[in-house]
Amino acid sequence: xSDVVHVMSEDHKVCDDYFEQAEAAAGSGxxxxxxxxxxxxxxxxxxxxxxEEEVLFPGFEEATGNTMGPTRMMRQEHEMMRELIERMRxxxxxxxAEEYLGAADTLMVLMxxxxxxxxxxxxxxxxxxxADQWGELHMKMQDIPPE
Amino acid sequence: MIQPGLSFEQAPPLAVPFRFFxxxxxxxxxxxxxxxxxxxxxxxxxxxPETLALTHLVTLGFVAQTMIGAVLQVxxxxxxxxxxxxxGVALTTLLGLNGGTLLLVxxxxxxxxxxxxxxxxxxxxxxGAVVLAAGVAMVRGKAAASxxxxxxxxxxxxxxxxxxxxxxxxxxLAQGLALPxxxxxxxxxxxxxxxWVLALxxxxxxxxxxxxxxxxxxxxxLSRWLLPALFLGLxxxxxxxxFSGSETLLHLLDGLLGLLVLGFGAATLRLQQQRRRRLRDxxxxxxxxxxxxLVLAAALWLGxxxxxxxxxxxxxxxxxxxxxxxxxxxxxxxxxxxxxxxFLVWFHLQARGPGKSPLKSMKDVLxxxxxxxxxxxxxxxxxxxxxxxxxxxxxxxPAALLTTLSAAWLARNLIAAIxxxxxxxxxxxxxx
Numbered sequence: 001x002s003d004v005v006h007v008m009s010e011d012h013k014v015c016d017d018y019f020e021q022a023e024a025a026a027g028s029g030x031x032x033x034x035x036x037x038x039x040x041x042x043x044x045x046x047x048x049x050x051x052e053e054e055v056l057f058p059g060f061e062e063a064t065g066n067t068m069g070p071t072r073m074m075r076q077e078h079e080m081m082r083e084l085i086e087r088m089r090x091x092x093x094x095x096x097a098e099e100y101l102g103a104a105d106t107l108m109v110l111m112x113x114x115x116x117x118x119x120x121x122x123x124x125x126x127x128x129x130x131a132d133q134w135g136e137l138h139m140k141m142q143d144i145p146p147e
Numbered sequence: 148m149i150q151p152g153l154s155f156e157q158a159p160p161l162a163v164p165f166r167f168f169x170x171x172x173x174x175x176x177x178x179x180x181x182x183x184x185x186x187x188x189x190x191x192x193x194x195x196p197e198t199l200a201l202t203h204l205v206t207l208g209f210v211a212q213t214m215i216g217a218v219l220q221v222x223x224x225x226x227x228x229x230x231x232x233x234x235g236v237a238l239t240t241l242l243g244l245n246g247g248t249l250l251l252v253x254x255x256x257x258x259x260x261x262x263x264x265x266x267x268x269x270x271x272x273x274x275g276a277v278v279l280a281a282g283v284a285m286v287r288g289k290a291a292a293s294x295x296x297x298x299x300x301x302x303x304x305x306x307x308x309x310x311x312x313x314x315x316x317x318x319x320l321a322q323g324l325a326l327p328x329x330x331x332x333x334x335x336x337x338x339x340x341x342x343w344v345l346a347l348x349x350x351x352x353x354x355x356x357x358x359x360x361x362x363x364x365x366x367x368x369l370s371r372w373l374l375p376a377l378f379l380g381l382x383x384x385x386x387x388x389x390f391s392g393s394e395t396l397l398h399l400l401d402g403l404l405g406l407l408v409l410g411f412g413a414a415t416l417r418l419q420q421q422r423r424r425r426l427r428d429x430x431x432x433x434x435x436x437x438x439x440x441l442v443l444a445a446a447l448w449l450g451x452x453x454x455x456x457x458x459x460x461x462x463x464x465x466x467x468x469x470x471x472x473x474x475x476x477x478x479x480x481x482x483x484x485x486x487x488x489x490f491l492v493w494f495h496l497q498a499r500g501p502g503k504s505p506l507k508s509m510k511d512v513l514x515x516x517x518x519x520x521x522x523x524x525x526x527x528x529x530x531x532x533x534x535x536x537x538x539x540x541x542x543x544x545p546a547a548l549l550t551t552l553s554a555a556w557l558a559r560n561l562i563a564a565i566x567x568x569x570x571x572x573x574x575x576x577x578x579x
Contacts, residue, residue: 005291020361020423027426080497087507101426102510109490109509112358113224120290121227 167216174208179551243273298350305342433482440474
């Protein structure tokens with residue numbers, strides 16, 4: 001299956017995996033390992049955001065004529081997540097496991113409730129309004145390089 | 148063309164869920180104080196008015212209160228449709244539920260028919276309003292169908308049945324109606340504990356257990372069939388008990404219900420063991436305790452069906468009550484509050500604009516150390532409450548004391564969390 005729901009939800013899972021690997025390292029006090037794994041996670045998550053903000057959301061907004069609805073809310077939450085990601089980056093750099101874990105746990109809750117809204121509501125909406133253009137949009141999204 | 152969602156924009160203001168969350172621990176506190184005031188009579192028999200007063204302080208004042216507050220918060224997200232007039236619905240429910248609970252407790256303790264009748268009216272109004280509002284939101288909802296969405300629908304159906312039976316019972320007590328009281332009570336209790344509380348917990352668990360602890364998903368056979376089977380079983384049980392009276396059929400249905408509950412508790416514990424996030428925070432500890440108590444309750448219940456002397460022991464229903472309410476429902480809810488409340492405080496401050504909030508993370512709202520301290524107090528209270536049923540002379544007062552202490556600690560933690568919000572807000576508003 002290669003519709004919005006499946007492709008983008010699968011990407012959430014990939015990001016979750018990277019997140020967990022970095023967090024596990026921080027939890028066991030290995031901040032060097034954490035920093036390396038965090039960079040992989042950060043790259044994957046920020047790429048996912050850009051795929052949505054630069055391709056999927058504009059496609060949705062154009063098809064529905066609605067720029068103030070769900071996509072605006074999703075963009076706001078992306079901003080909040082970027083801020084937490086930055087805190088995690090600084091904490092990993094400073095090798096502070098406690099700071100890292102505090103920000104990571106918060107990101108986890110924010111990210112999961114965000115994903116729930118996308119997977120349960122926004123992606124299904126995208127599938128119903130973007131069915132004709134999805135192939136093209138999907139290619140454009142794959143052209144976005146990892147951060 | 149679909150009208151794309153105004154839906155998840157409309158999360159309610161922070162005050163809507165928080166009024167419920169902040170009032171709830173005070174009912175637990177009241178239950179602890181009431182135990183201290185009444186002495187061992189409070190847990191003497193499941194039919195004693197003191198025990199009924201105590202039970203309803205917990206089920207209505209804490210369990211229903213927190214679950215409704217949380218549902219009003221997540222419904223826009225989960226169902227993909229906002230609650231209409233969230234402020235009005237929340238206020239009606241808040242007044243009806245809190246006023247009704249206090250009157251009901253007074254009605255039991257003072258054996259006052261007018262108080263029971265007024266309580267029935269207020270509770271019907273308050274809980275009826277939220278059932279109706281949630282019902283409308285879920286019917287209109289655009290969210291993709293999932294076991295969680297179906298589970299929420301069933302849970303509200305369960306709440307509606309529980310409230311209807313409860314109102315009937317209160318009126319029967321107040322006016323001396325000729326009802327088979329024991330049978331209607333049995334239906335009221337089973338719908339309340341399983342059709343409402345367990346159904347809502349399961350619906351939420353399907354989402355949050357895999358999500359927050361990174362466990363495998365619940366097996367599809369379970370998430371798809373558990374609640375429909377539970378509701379079918381409950382319905383058949385109620386009809387059988389009230390109208391046919393076949394003891395054998397009732398026994399079989401009770402066995403089926405026990406197995407379903409056992410299955411859910413055991414599956415959740417198993418998933419939590421397989422979790423990939425190894426960190427063990429207060430929420431996880433509360434959930435593990437809760438699921439352990441649920442499994443124990445189901446095992447005891449099944450034991451009672453097989454072993455006649457156990458079934459006839461009047462302490463069995465009390466033990467089951469302590470396990471399901473204190474051990475399962477209270478633990479799971481308490482654990483969820485420690486995720487929901489700090490997150491909402493952090494989120495609402497963060498939403499004031501990038502880089503403005505003074506909080507670095509949820510940990511600045513409430514530390515895990517404070518939450519874990521309350522966890523151990525709560526766990527000790529549950530153990531002692533079990534002891535209080537079996538050996539009241541030894542355990543009753545320590546149980547009452549720890550119940551009070553745990554409730555006070557929870558109240559303190561939640562008030563501290565909202566205090567963080569109140570202190571941070573003025574600077575953010577002024578700087579906006």
